[in-house]
Amino acid sequence: MKVVVNSQVVLSRVPEGPIAPYLVMFADSLSATGYSVAWIHRHVLLGACFSQWLGRKPVALQDITTDHLTRYLRYRARRLQPRCGDHAALVHLVEFLRREGVVPEERLAVPEPFSVEHRVRAYEVYLREERALAAATIVYYVRFARDFLKYRFGAKAAKLSCLSASDVVRFVRHQAPRLHRKCAKLMTTALRSFLRYVRYCGDVDADLAAAVPVVPNWSMASIPRAIAPQQVRQLLASIDRRTATGRRDYAIMLLLARLGLRSGEVASLKLEDIDWKAGLLSVHGKSGHRNELPLPADVGKAIAAYLKRDRPHSASRYVFLRVRAPACAFQGGGAITSIVRHRLQRSDVDAPTFGAHQFRHGLATEMLRRGASLGEIGDLLGHRHLQTTMIYTKVDLEALRELAPPWPGSAP
Incomplete structure (x- = not known):
């Protein structure tokens, strides 16, 4: 006997257990957040099996804890081959039930006083x-x-x-x-x-x-590893902008390269931070510091193209969202760094590192070589102290060569 859960999911038997009445709503929520039909079916089927197991114990909705997820998966592993993502799918189901108010928030153990x-x-x-x-x-x-x-x-x-x-x-x-x-x-x-x-x-x-002892940390002891302008151009050219992922990643790379944003600043960028009429971008920096930056035309065009054509439908106010379901914002700057690493690995660019910060260093280095003052560089990068910007004076090698005296005994 086949049972229709919703327009995308059909099960071979009627769901049982305490979660059964909520499986239709769960399937609809998965569909709304961009999951494929195959993934929705897998989540719902696993949820139905988990619900049946809870009913046999029996365990009421209000008593479900993370320990039940672990115990059920151990039970399931004795009968079926475990699949990657089963635990995450059940966590997703329980989180949905908590949002609906049918499963209470799990109380964390209160630590002993003075522990x-x-x-x-x-x-x-x-x-x-x-x-x-x-x-x-x-x-x-x-x-x-x-x-x-x-x-x-x-x-x-x-x-x-x-x-x-x-x-x-x-x-x-x-x-x-x-x-x-x-x-x-x-x-x-x-x-x-x-x-x-x-x-x-x-x-x-x-x-x-x-x-507290002082750990040796000589000021300006190392030269910032900066990606070169030609390497930036080569990387941008390697991104396939015919795809949704490519257009999103291209806009992200431009923000890193043209404005020198930190990875976390890109991840936390919201729709209201862009003033399209004034051509300004409001950046949320360290310790809540905000910095207003001019929005270059090519950066604005790339972001607009992504927003119009490729950004998934979502109530989230963050500019950049995950391509794969669930369509939500990135968890932090680490996701932006992963995108940079992926793009560099797919290109032939021999960059100094696989990190996102090299674009920030590259922009500062190029500005210095073009005659920008340290104050101007610091303002763009959102530095609160001039000492932070001083490290970029080490990379202006041409100017340093002019100041360096000839080596004794060298040819005139």
């Missing part, structure tokens, strides 16, 4: 609500704060009043050799932030942040 996790969560709230730091910065700061407290207290209660300067020094000496120099530098910055927070809360009187 390491309790202290870390309080610090995270402080960074987000009091300091208003970027989400990526909070992730790093919290990570190192947790590592420090676990190193000092282990599984015991984290009595912050017991912290001392020697604890701080020992932790840095233990961790720094294991980390890349830049990551070690970030660790010490995060540790100072946490120790200032501890003093701010009144848990300690001493300024333990001053006890």
Whole structure:
């Protein structure tokens, strides 16, 4: 007996269990977010099987947890060959049920008072609500704060009043050799932030942040790895703009190359950030800093072409969306970096790196060679301090050669 779920899905039997009444709505939501018919059928079939298993236990809708997903997939694996994506499909189903209000949000375990996790969560709230730091910065700061407290207290209660300067020094000496120099530098910055927070809360009187050792990080020690203008032209020419993906990626590459945006700034760009009449682009930089930039004609044309022809129908306000379902915004700058890596690998461009930041370096380097001042470069890149822009003076090799005296004994 065949059962029609909706116009795209037909099952061989009537769905049973607590989720069965919601499978039609689930199928419709998948269709609305751009999933193919095959993927919708797979999601619904898996959901029907999961619902039947829940009904046999029995488990009510309001009692479903992530543990039930794991237990069902183990049960299923004993009878059928596991398929990649089964867990993600069930997570998608449960998230849909939560949005519909039929499955409550799963309560996270409340950490014990004064435990390491309790202290870390309080610090995270402080960074987000009091300091208003970027989400990526909070992730790093919290990570190192947790590592420090676990190193000092282990599984015991984290009595912050017991912290001392020697604890701080020992932790840095233990961790720094294991980390890349830049990551070690970030660790010490995060540790100072946490120790200032501890003093701010009144848990300690001493300024333990001053006890954090300095990790050697010579200013302007390396030359920025910048992609050359001809390499940018070659990369842009290699993108097939006859496809929807190609037109989206071409617009992204132009934003990186022409305006020097960070990958995260491209990912967070929203429709209201583009002032088409004034020809301006509002960029959300680090720490909530906003920067108004002129929108070049070729960049605006590429974005408009993508928006008119290729952007999936979505309620999302973000400019760039995933091509594959679900049609949603990118999770962060990492997705933009992945697009850059993919495009460079498909082209014959021998770029310095596979990252997105090389376009930013390339733009600054080319501006400097064309006579732009450091202030103008800093304004375009959204630098808040001139010292940040100073590193690009190292790449103006022609000017440096004119200033360099001849080597003793060299030919005149």
